[in-house]
Amino acid sequence: MRRGHSHQRSMDDTDSEDELPPGWEERSTKDGWVYYASHDEMKTQWEHPKTGKKKRCAGDLPYGWEQETDEKGQMIYVDHINKRTTYFDPRQAFTVEDVVLKPKRYDGNTAALEILQGRDFSDKVVLITGGNSGIGLETARSFALHGAHVILACRNLSRASKAASLIQQEWHKARVEAMMCDLASLRSVREFTESYKARKLPLHILVCNAAVCTQPWILTEDGLESTFQICHLGHFLLVQGLEDVLRRSAPARVVVVTSESHRFTDLLDSCAKVDLALLSPQKKEYWSMLAYNRAKLCNILFSNELHRRLSPHGVTANAVHPGNMMYTSIHRSWWLMTFLFSLARPFTKSMQQGAATTVYCAVAPELEGLGGMYFNNCFRCLPSAQAQDPSSAGSLWELSERLVAERSGGIQAL
Structure with a gap:
């Protein structure tokens, strides 16, 4: 089970204002609102800790995913196809900036x-x-x-x-x-x-x-x-x-x-x-x-x-x-x-x-x-x-x- 998500960026992208400070992770509510949790300060907030912006996940969950609630009442996401569970909303992985105008290159090893x-x-x-x-x-x-x-x-x-x-x-x-x-x-x-x-x-x-x-x-x-x-x-x-x-x-x-x-x-x-x-x-x-x-x-x-x-x-x-x-x-x-x-x-x-x-x-x-x-x-x-x-x-x-x-x-x- 994956308990959070830290943004993994390339060396060229480490100064991005969207990068979370150490100890912070991104989560989302059932209706798609993104919130931020600090493990060091044991607190949550709606605003991004660096930019102060609020975000909401757009669209439906990818096919094969469902929202559930764990024993503590926290929202979790179940990927039935790959048989895994995560606290990270999968919609956050497919943002517009990730896919716009740069099609991924595939080859003979691609599934x-x-x-x-x-x-x-x-x-x-x-x-x-x-x-x-x-x-x-x-x-x-x-x-x-x-x-x-x-x-x-x-x-x-x-x-x-x-x-x-x-x-x-x-x-x-x-x-x-x-x-x-x-x-x-x-x-x-x-x-x-x-x-x-x-x-x-x-x-x-x-x-x-x-x-x-x-x-x-x-x-x-x-x-x-x-x-x-x-x-x-x-x-x-x-x-x-x-x-x-x-x-x-x-x-x-x-x-x-x-x-x-x-x-x-x-x-x-x-x-x-x-x-x-x-x-x-x-x-x-x-x-x-x-x-x-x-x-x-x-x-x-x-x-x-x-x-x-x-x-x-x-x-x-x-x-x-x-x-x-x-x-x-x-x-x-x-x-x-x-x-x-x-x-x-x-x-x-x-x-x-x-x-x-x-x-x-x-x-x-x-x-x-x-x-x-x-x-x-x-x-x-x-x-x-x-x-x-x-x-x-x-x-x-x-x-x-x-x-x-x-x-x-x-x-x-x-």
Whole structure:
């Protein structure tokens, strides 16, 4: 238990008039008024001992915190998420001067919860595909523990419901729910978007996270290779179906999870058009890793074109690489990949670190209104030359529209 708070300042800041004299600490009342206690003189007062100013904590407690009273009747603060108790009002740690105009720099070691620290998203709705495991689950958990209404859009409703329950067990006020959405079925995607719109919910953050990797050649019920449809085409239709909701909720953000493996392939035919035969090959021409690489290149091209089309309406899109050599359940179908990742595990990111770049692109204030970019380790970097090509992005968009239109009787173009 922490019994007070002394201001820790840098060497350059030791003469600040706000620094408390030795023996003093800052506390606050239930309604947020700050008072000052002197351990040497055994007294309390409302005025700062040096400046004579009075202060009040603004806003609500960060999500996961509650006020309680100890056995002596003194106000204490309980952080249910990190299981700790303090006499220090956590709102005092997030003053305007601490955050204004100087965004914190994050890197590959940053955890998603660090990026959200001190922020309340109780007025936001977040939709995550494939949010029942891996980095999708960590992304969902991170947002839910900070108040957001999180919806897990998953093909396995039972697993998604269990994932939601796990988060709710961790924080009893978490708002997490599961909805059925199988990206391998365009019919299922359409049913999901209609169900979502019928609920009249806004949508502030859409994370296109679901993916499959290293799986055998399988055609979906729509007659397309499954890696391509799950990683790209299903998300393409999902975003189109929710376009009106995103626009009404603006400013809104779409984050598309891709991979550095996008660099090791191309999608173009001899006429410099995106070639369906490469994206949905016949069984004899199929190689699972190459299919994954091509689908991940589609993710970046889709994100870029989506941003170009929707940014005038307040909806931005960015693509992210979650982390190098990070084993998740999408690799489970190939024993060799599982073996390689087990050898590399000491050098891999944790799931919390893997979710960080997604969360950063979803909430960073400095990215408001900005998109069409590719991020790795919470930093913008350049993707492959083809991923940056606007004509390739436009060609993929046209192909995707044609594929879903042929299987639906027509869609509205963005």
